[in-house]
Structures are given as C-alpha cells and as structure tokens.
Amino acid sequence: MAAPENIDYIEEDQRNPYASANKWRHQESSSFARAAIARDAHSSSADTKDLTNFLNSARVEGDGSGAGNYKPIVVSNSDGAHDGGIVDDGKEVVCGPLLNYRRMEDRTWHGSVLLVIKGGGKIQRFQPTLTLTRVDIGGANSTDVAGICLYSDPRNTFWQFPLVCDIADTESKWAYSIADVRYKSTTQPKTNYFFVPAIDESMRIMFHSCNGFSVGTDEDAWSGPALWNDVVRNHAKTPFHVMIGGGDQIYNDGIRVSGPLREWTDIGNPKKRRDFPFPESLRAACDDYYLNNYIRWYSTEPFATANGQIPQLNIWDDHDIIDGFGSYVNEFMKCDVFRGIGGTAHKYYMLFQHHLAPPISTYTSDVPATTEHGSDQHDPVQLVDTFVREQSFDSSYIIGSSPGPYVAQHSMNMFAKLGARIAFMGIDARIERTRHQVNYPETYDLIFNRVRDELGAAAAAGRPFRHLILLLGIPIAYPRLTWLENVFSSPLIAPVKFLNRRFGFGGGVFNHFDGSVDLLDDLDDHYTARTHKKERNNLIKRLQTVCADFSVRLTILGGDVHLAALGRFYSNPNLHIPVEQDHRYIVNVISSAIVNKPPPAAIANLLASRNKIHHLDADTDETLMALFDKDPGNSSKTRSSNNVTMPSRNYAMLTENSPNNRAAATNGHAEPENANPSENQFDGKDGHSFLSKGEFGAGTKHKAANFETHGKDNDGGLDVCIRVEIDQHDKEGKTEPYGLTIPALNYEAGKFGTNAHSHHLRHHRSRPDTAGAASSFAPSTAPSLPVSAPEAGHHQG
DSSP: OOOOSSOOOOOGGGSOTTSOSSSOSSOOOHHHHHHHTTSOHHHHHHHHHHHHHHHHHTSOOOOSSSOSOOOOOOOOOTTSOSTTSOOTTSOBEEEEEEEEEEEEETTEEEEEEEEEEEOOOSSOSOOOEEEEEEGGGTTTTOEEEEOEEEEEOSSEEEEEEEEEEEOOSSOEEEEEEETTOBOSOTTSOSEEEEEEOOTTSBOOEEEEOOOSOOTTOOTGGGTSSTHHHHHHHHHHHSOOSEEEEOSOSSOOGGGGTTSTTHHHHTOOOHHHHHTOOOOHHHHHHHHHHHHHHHHHHHTSTTHHHHHHHSOEEEOOOGGGTSTTTTOSOHHHHTSHHHHHHHHHHHHHIIIIIHOOOOOSOOOOSSSGGGGGGGOOOOOGGGGTTOEEOOOOOOTTEEEEEEEOSSSOSEEEEEEEEOBSSEEEEEOOOSTTOBTTBSSOHHHHHHHHHHHHHHHHHHHHTTOOOSEEEEEOSSOSSOOOOHHHHHHHTSGGGHHHHHHHHHHOTTGGGBOSSSSOBTTHHHHHTSTTSGGGHHHHHHHHHHHHHHHHHHTOEEEEEEOOSSSBEEEEEEEOGGGOOOGGGOTTOEEEEEOOOSSSOOOOHHHHHHHHHTOOEEESSSSEEEEEOOOOSSOSTTOOOSOTTOOSOBOSOEEEEEEEOOTTOSSOOOOSBSSGGGSSOOGGGSTTOOTTSOOSTTTTTOBTTBGGGSTTTTTOOOSSOEEEEEEEESOTTOTTOOEEEEEEEEOOOOOOTTTTOOHHHHHHHTGGGOOOOSSOOTTOOOOOOOOOOOOOSOOSOEEEO
16 A cells, blocks of 8 residues: 555654754754754744745746756755755756666566655655657657656655666667756766567577675775676677676675664574564664665666666575575574564665666564554654655565565466567565575465466467576576585584684674574575475476477576586486477576686685485486686686686676578587587487587687677577676786576487386485475575586485
C-alpha cells in the first residue's frame, strides 16, 4: 500500500531524529543560527518554509535562455554556495542517470532510467521530463517521458523514466536527455546513448561481479575501478546491449567499520551482540549510510559513465547488504540488527539497482510488526515528510510466494529475452538464503514453470531460444573444500573458540558476528558446500531436463570468488556423446572481481590443486577447464601447472555467433592448421582435456579472444571472452583476453541410449544417490574458490 498523499500532522518529538542535523530544513549561516537560538525552532522552520514556498510559487520560471527573472529563493550557507544545504528547486542531480533493461515483447524494447535529485518530501515541486530519440533515423521520432516519483524524503527524490523503444530490422542507436536539471560536473554529458539489437539478432552481453572494495583494501594501490575504463573502451568499439551484474554491485561492509554499526560490531560478547536492539534512531543512521554509499559509488567514474550508457540487469549478493548476510547461524541471523539492515539495504537495492519503489517502511525493533512476514502495517514515523509510490512489478519478475527468513520481503527472480535467440533467468539467492538453503522449493517451482512456459511459447511461435543464460550470485561448478569445512567445524576448534571469546585469542581467525571461524561463512555461502549439496545437485538435474526438453544450451554466470575460472558439467566420456549433442554440457563462466582485489596467487594455486573430476551422478561429470594458457601480459602470477584459476581482476563478454553472419570466422584456435580438429579427437576425453572444437585452443589465441573475430562466426555458438587485468597499477585498466566457444545444442532424445544403459557403462562408479528425490530441494551452500591445474584424481560428489 502506498503512502497517502497527505498524512496527519505528527508532533516534532515523533519525527525521525536523523532526518536533519537541526530543525531547519536548510543549512543557515552561523550568524543567523546564533540569532535564531531563542526562537521556537519548530514554528520558525514552518514559517520559513511556507514563506519561501509561497514566494517561489508566485515567480515565473524562464525558458532556459536567460530571459525572464526567475531565480528560486533558497537558504544558502555563509559563502552563498548550495553545498551546505538542500537546494529546494528539485533540479540538482546527486546521482545518475542510471540505465536499466527490463524485457522485450514482440518488437518492443522496455527499459528505464533513474535520476536521484537533491531534496524532496511528500510533495515534489518539479517534475523532470526525459526526451528519448532514435538517432539513426534523424531524430524524427522524439518522445517526451514524464518522470515517475518512486520515493522522496527531505534528503533526495528518486525519479524513474520508463523507456519504450521500437526494435528495428537493423541495430538502432537511441539518445536520451533530461532537460532543466543541474549535474554536479560541468563536463558530464547532457545526452547519453544506448543500443538496441536488430529484431533477428541476440544481445551482446557484458558480465561482471564484485564491483567494490573489501574493508581495509588500499584502493589507490589497485587503481580504483580501473577495469571500467576497459569496459567503456570496448563498448565504444562494439556496443554492449546489456550489462549483467552478478551480485556485490556495491560493497556496504564499511557500515560496521566506519558506519553506524561500529558500536554493535565492537561488542565482544556474541550474545549481547545478538540481543542488541535496532530502534528507529539506528535504522535512520543505517538508512543514511546505505543512501550515501550508493550515491558515492554510483557516481564514481568510470563506473558512472557505464551506468548511463549500458542497460543493467542485476541480482544482489551478500556485500550489497553486509558480508556473509544469510550464512551465519540461524539464531544470530534473526537478531534485530541483521533484520534491520537487511530491510534497509533491500530498500536501496530496489531503488538503485531495479528502479522500483521500495516497501513503505522497514524493520525496527520499535515497531517489529511493520514487516513481520508480509504484514501490511507500516511505521508512521518513517513516513514523516516522505512519499513512497505504491509497489508494482514488471512482468519480467518472478516474485517468490513467501517472505525471506531474515529480510521480510519476497525474492525477485527474473526472466527476460536477450534478443532473438537468448533467454535469461536470474535467481535471487539472497532473500531466502539461510545457512542450510539457498532458495525455497516453491521458488524453484515458480522459476522453472515460467522458464518452461517461455521456452515452449517461443518454440511454438517458430522462434525457439538456442541459448539460456542463468545468473547465480555464486559459482556452481567449482572445486570442493570439504576438508577445510571439516577443520573449521571440528570439535577440535572448540577450545580455540572459547579462548577467543574469553581472552581474544586468535582474533583474526574468528568473525565479528557470531564467533564462528572466519571464512566458514564464505564456505557455507557456496553451492558446493556440503550443506547445499543436495539442493545444488537437484538444481543441475532439473536444468539438464530443461535443456533436453527444449534443445537449448544452458550457460551459467557466477561471481563472488574474486578469481576467473571456467567450470563445466558434461556427460560421462563412456557415453561417447559429442558436446554439440550433449544436454549435460553446461559451462559455468566464473568472472570475479571487476573491482575488488583478488586473493594471493597461493590461494589460486591451492584451488587449482583441488581441481578433481567430480561425479554429479552416474551420467554427469564436472571440473574446471584449462582456459589460461599464459598469465596476463608478461607477468608470472601463478605456477606453471595452474591454468584453471586466475587471481586477477576481470570481467566477461558473451556474444552469439549469429546464423545471420555472412562470413564464417575460423572456429576454435586461431592457427589455421589447428582450426578444424577431427570430430573423434574429443571422443572419450575427460574434463582435463578439451571436449569440443569450441574449447580447442582455448585461451589468448582462440578466435573468441580476438576482438576482430569474437562473435563473427555463424554456427549459432556462444563466444565467451574473459578479459583479465594485466597490471593493477595501470589506471587505464588494460586487459588480456581469454576465449572459447560454447556450441549450440542439437539434442535428439534417445540417440545415445537410456539412463539404464549409461548406468551399466558406469557400474564401476556406483555410489549413493547424491541428488535425492527430483522434487526435493534441501538447503545448500558451497565454498567459494576457483580450481586449477589438471590432476589425475576423480572424486565423487
């Protein structure tokens, strides 16, 4: 339910104490403040506001040419600048524009632009207008789009502009601009451009994750967000149609170090920390922190430039809230502080990353029923001088049926077309997460029902999807670290934990929240963790069935681990199924981080040493692929045997080799003599070898790594290029590309025998069923770390 346009007057002592540094809406000069001390602050504030509003309402605004005498009356600081207070004309931009993609329907592209304006309240005095123009036809079809207010309080107003573009027979270029607003920087472009693919083409995709720095990182030593320069450069050469964010688009962990949770974090006793309240005063302080951190980060160049030019499509992960959120022990996750910051972070995730109105109010221990499992009550204190638009969701969202256990909101999963032959689904793996589950069984049912409906409808219309992109916040084809989990959860660690609680012994080993071993929450957060094993295996088997039923190739995008790697599932080599016809062949592109620093090379090498061949079931193997034929540039980051994990910052590009391309590029390795290996060269090979022509010669010399040949073939495959930073001290963010091609799937049911036959072929690998009942989804989280150098070992599970 939306906040009403007008609410009953609430006495001053009920107001949010963090709404302003004083009772004046504007920052007064020091001399004026001294003169005003003796006055009644409440009545003076009201009188001043009423007077300025009345005077401004009677003035006539000029046309922008300098004609007319309009100038808004504002209260400025002593030097006459506006930096010290709110400019009350509703035109000063503090963040944006931010561009999002939503969906395609028939020949129409839908997206949105978000603009954050300084100042606001229950009633907005200025409504901005966006002008949208198709550039490549001479601007004849300009459209004015009125801004929609999503949320406004005395600090800021969030305006959303819905974009609707015709999809043409050829790629089209669009321009948008917002008149009569003032940007902070005089060099910020007043017009931004984006591109929409042709009706018979798929989107060019950019994928990133971990877009921020962990607490304590020397950001200057890592040249800040340097890799976004590379993104912008490549976008200028061949524009991306969509920018997929795999989680941790912003790092909010500083809230417990330099923010309002410092006092709570410093409490040494976990029980006292668990019982700490989350009153309105703390909620307001945390609200300010999340708001200001989003404005700061989303205004940072060159990330800000990319935000305005490449439409975003995002899910979130723990750092969008706070490190490890959802993966600590249950009784601690249910504490007031975690529930409070979960709701507050969700509010700004909705606004900045999805351009959607947030819930009316969020959790506090003062009024806990406000968000208690979907209650429609709201906290009137949070609505003082505040407007919240009624919530509505685009058809691209698949909304979970039940609120999460720690964030009392519903998960926001997504389905969208990425052009002619690529479908996309994103799973919100944070709202429903606990230490023992990633998502509810009912949510998986909702997602798979929607995906099956969409794939079936496309096939029936004669325009089937050939590729399905699944976005997860965490890797799913990744090395196991069960031995490390066993050490951290062993009874042998209990005496050390006791000494830590009583005397602070081993303080760096234990986390600041529930007293568990630090890193255990990271391990529990991954699909490959033992607690998530059953849920993970069921998810993969269910995905395999979708691939077989619709002959669609699935590719999974995942980040989180601060390393680049490429995992994949594939059929048991004894089944002799070519990858081109193998519905079990699923690649997990692991691209992380685009900004955060990577782990030491020793960690990458350790992960590489754990790169066993795992058996999901009797028919499916999994392992990491040897993608990194060399270290980036002239560096020696990893040991020579590690060609599966890369501890450098990175991002990924994915482009379909459209069947409409006229000239076919060389498939596979760039060297002509190696370009066309025989089909039987891959028969019977395991995952430590190349499994198809598309994988053959993967790395820096592959045609998918070459900007001139990337995506230029016409076989329907998907070219993947992971671009890896060469030098962390290079502010230009230059990268080394590593590529491979994922072939399209041509599946024929029954061609390679039945499951019974394949089971017979693998009788020597018989073991207990790791997946359980097909309809059962138990909790699952997996350790996050990449894998590397080929080892001869095989491992079950």
